[in-house]
Amino acid sequence: MRILEGRKVTKHFGGLAALHQVDFDINQGEVAGLIGPNGAGKTTLFNLISGFLPITEGEIIYRGKKISGLRPNQICHKGVARTFQSTKLFVGMTVFENVMAASLFGTIRAVSLTEAEREAMELLEYVGLSSAATTLAKDLPVANQKRLEVARALATKPELLMFDEVMAGLNPVEVAESMDLVARIRRKGITVFMIEHVMKAIMGVCDRIIVLHHGSKIAEGTPEEIASSPKVIEIYLGE
Amino acid sequence: MNPMTKSLFTGGGIVLILILLAAMPFYAKPYSVISLTNILMYIILTVSWVIFSGSTRYISLASAAFFGSGIYTSALLGKTLPLPAVVVAGGLTSFILAFFIGLLTLRLRGMYFIIFTFSVSELIRHSLLWWEANVMGTVGRWVVMVDHTTIYHIILTIFVITMLTAYLVRRSRFGLALRSIGEQEEAAIHIGIDATILKTLTFAISASFMGAVGAIMATKWTYIDPRIAFDPHISFMPVLMAIFGGTAKLYGPVFGAAIFAYLEEILTTKFPYYYMLLFGIILIVVILFLPNGLLGLVQKWWKGGFRRQNANP
Numbered sequence A: 001m002r003i004l005e006g007r008k009v010t011k012h013f014g015g016l017a018a019l020h021q022v023d024f025d026i027n028q029g030e031v032a033g034l035i036g037p038n039g040a041g042k043t044t045l046f047n048l049i050s051g052f053l054p055i056t057e058g059e060i061i062y063r064g065k066k067i068s069g070l071r072p073n074q075i076c077h078k079g080v081a082r083t084f085q086s087t088k089l090f091v092g093m094t095v096f097e098n099v100m101a102a103s104l105f106g107t108i109r110a111v112s113l114t115e116a117e118r119e120a121m122e123l124l125e126y127v128g129l130s131s132a133a134t135t136l137a138k139d140l141p142v143a144n145q146k147r148l149e150v151a152r153a154l155a156t157k158p159e160l161l162m163f164d165e166v167m168a169g170l171n172p173v174e175v176a177e178s179m180d181l182v183a184r185i186r187r188k189g190i191t192v193f194m195i196e197h198v199m200k201a202i203m204g205v206c207d208r209i210i211v212l213h214h215g216s217k218i219a220e221g222t223p224e225e226i227a228s229s230p231k232v233i234e235i236y237l238g239e
Numbered sequence B: 001m002n003p004m005t006k007s008l009f010t011g012g013g014i015v016l017i018l019i020l021l022a023a024m025p026f027y028a029k030p031y032s033v034i035s036l037t038n039i040l041m042y043i044i045l046t047v048s049w050v051i052f053s054g055s056t057r058y059i060s061l062a063s064a065a066f067f068g069s070g071i072y073t074s075a076l077l078g079k080t081l082p083l084p085a086v087v088v089a090g091g092l093t094s095f096i097l098a099f100f101i102g103l104l105t106l107r108l109r110g111m112y113f114i115i116f117t118f119s120v121s122e123l124i125r126h127s128l129l130w131w132e133a134n135v136m137g138t139v140g141r142w143v144v145m146v147d148h149t150t151i152y153h154i155i156l157t158i159f160v161i162t163m164l165t166a167y168l169v170r171r172s173r174f175g176l177a178l179r180s181i182g183e184q185e186e187a188a189i190h191i192g193i194d195a196t197i198l199k200t201l202t203f204a205i206s207a208s209f210m211g212a213v214g215a216i217m218a219t220k221w222t223y224i225d226p227r228i229a230f231d232p233h234i235s236f237m238p239v240l241m242a243i244f245g246g247t248a249k250l251y252g253p254v255f256g257a258a259i260f261a262y263l264e265e266i267l268t269t270k271f272p273y274y275y276m277l278l279f280g281i282i283l284i285v286v287i288l289f290l291p292n293g294l295l296g297l298v299q300k301w302w303k304g305g306f307r308r309q310n311a312n313p
Helices: A042-049 A072-078 A095-105 A113-127 A142-155 A172-187 A199-205 A223-228 A230-237 B003-022 B030-056 B063-077 B083-105 B110-136 B148-171 B173-183 B185-190 B195-221 B233-245 B251-270 B275-289 B293-302
Strands: A002-013 A016-027 A031-035 A057-062 A080-082 A160-164 A191-195 A208-213 A216-221
Touching: A002 A042, A002 A191, A016 A042, A016 A057, A016 A191, A016 A208, A016 A216, A031 A042, A031 A199, A042 A080, A042 A160, A042 A191, A072 A080, A072 B185, A080 A142, A095 A113, A095 A142, A095 B173, A113 A142, A142 A160, A142 A172, A172 A191, A172 A199, A199 A223, A208 A223, A208 A230, A216 A223, A216 A230, A223 A230, B003 B148, B030 B063, B030 B148, B030 B173, B030 B195, B030 B233, B030 B251, B063 B083, B063 B110, B063 B195, B063 B233, B083 B110, B083 B148, B083 B195, B110 B233, B148 B173, B148 B195, B173 B185, B173 B195, B185 B195, B233 B251, B233 B275, B233 B293, B251 B275, B251 B293
Parallel strands: A031 A191, A031 A208, A080 A160, A160 A191
Antiparallel strands: A002 A016, A002 A057, A208 A216
C-alpha cells in the first residue's frame, strides 16, 4: 500500500529547474532510499514533502490526501516528520527540552506535560541519549546531535520519517549504530525515506532506492538493481 | 530546606513585598511614590517586551507605537469612561494594533523585522502629527488628570498582572514553543508548532501591557501630543534595560529596568548636561563585559568565582 505519492513534482528556483516532473511512490512499512550526486534535488524533494518550500507544479499525496500546499506544522500533524541535512536543533535548550517540545506540539491531540515528559525520557532512552538529558544541545558531539534530531522527529509520532543524510560525518562505528537505529525504527512500523551518501548504509538498510540526477528520476529499484545499473554507475563514476 | 518550604517562603516574601508596595503612599513621601511609578512603568515595558522578544528573539522596536496608542486611547476616552475601563481600552487598542502589525511583519526576520517595527512606530507618529496639524487644526490634547496615588495603584496592578503573565508564559508549554521559535524557527514549525499564530498572539499580548501602561501614564502627564506619546525613546528603553538586566531569568529584566530607570533619574538630576554621555558609557561597558547582563554577573558569582569553568565558553 502506498503511503506517499508524488505526481509530476516540479520545483523551479527562478530559471533553474531543481526538480522536473518527478513521479515517485513510497510504500507503507518500507525503507526507501534517495540517492544522487550533489545538486540532484534530493533535499529539495524533502523540502517539498515537508512543506518547507512551496511546490511549483504537480502534487504530493499522503495517505490518499493532497498535502502539497499545507504548512510544515500541518504536515507534521498528519504524521510526516523529518531531520535536516545540517542539524537544526534548539541549541540553547537542553536535550530533554528539544524532545519534549516535539512531544507537546507534534500531534493534534493535546498532550499533557507529564505525558510529554515521560515520552521524551523514553525516546532519549531509545536513541541512547538519556544520560545527556540535561546537556545543552550545542554541547553534544555531532553523532549525538544527529541522534537527537531523530529522537525529536520520533517525538511527533510520525508514520513516515524522512532522514536527510543522518549518517554524514559519522565514523564507521557510529554509522553501524545509526543503521541499527533505522532498522529498529522500521520495526516499530514507521516508514522510512532516507537520503544518504554512505553507500554501505543505503545498500544495507533500504528495500528500494530512487536515483535522482539533475532534478529527474533516472532509476528506481532494489539495491542490487541500482548497484548494477549502467546508468547509475555512469552518473556516479563518469563515462 | 526542601522545595515545598522554599516555594512557601518565596511566595510569602512576594506577598509581603506587594503589601509593602501597595501601602507605600501611606508611609512614603509623594516624591518616592511618583518616582516609583516611573520605575514601575519601565519595568512593565521591559518585562512585556521580554515576553515576546526575549524568547522568540524577534527584536521589536515598536514599543512606542503600543505605548502611544494607549496614551491616545486615554486622551480620547478619558472623559467618557471610568479610569479602569480606559486602561483596559488602552490595552485592547494596542492588542489589536499589534495583532495586525504582527500578521504583516512577523514573516520578516532579523534586521528587517527590527527596522520594520521601528518604521511602523514612526509612521504612526508622523501620520498622527500630520492629521492633527492639517485635519484637526490643533496639535496635542488634554488628558483628564488623576491623582498620584490612584495612578500608582493602577500601575502596580498592571505590574502584578504583567509579572504573572510573564511567569506563566515562561513555565508553560507556550514558553517552550516560543523558545523553540527563537532557537530555530524552521525546526519549530517542523515539529508541529504553529509559529505564525503563536508569534502574532504573543506579540499582541505583550503589546497590550504597553498599551495599558500608556493609558494610565497619560493621566499623569495631562498634556500629550504625537511627539510625546510616540517618542522613539520608549522603543529603545525596554531593549536596553533587558540587555542591561539579562533575560535568562524573569527577575533579570525587572532589576535591569529598575536600576536603569533609577540611574536615569539620578543622572538627569545630578548631571543634567552629561547624563546621556554617562548613560552611553555604562551601556557600552555592560555590552562589552557583561554579555548576559547583570543577571549573568550574579549567576557567575553565585556559581563560585569568575574563573572560566569549561573548555567551550
